[in-house]
Amino acid sequence: MNTTASDLMKLPGLIGVSPLSSAKTLANPTKLKTLDGFSNSILVDRPEEEKGASFDSLLSSAMDMLRETNDYSNEAAEAELAYAMGITNSTHELQVAQMKANVSLQYTVAVRNAVMDAYKEIMQLQF
Helix, strand or coil: CCCHHHHHCHHHHHHHCCCCHHHHHCCHHHHCECCCCCCCCCCCCCCHHHHHHHHHHHHEEEEEEEHHHHHHHHHHHHHHHHHHHCCCHHHHHHHHCCCHHHHHHHHHHHHHHHHHHHHHHHCCCCC
């Protein structure tokens, strides 16, 4: 089982993220999508019922991302245990499981930090 960097970027929680392999990717940051394609703009005029559904799907997507991150962490722990007990001798599979868990956790933390920054900014608004 050969896993490349592009395979790691196909993780369910990393929808729309492409590896930074060229200056072209860095020059066009709009390719990065957040939480299953939600845009960064809150100024888009939407009907009231769609706004509620949008928040519901955003929250659902965030919870799914947390579950996936937890699943990858559990799989990495199981791979470590299997390697330590001698059930498997493949250091490659162990490293792939650990990298999947690490990338997923980093992405989840980045999304959490962005949400917390947005929350803090909203709380500082004065009307």
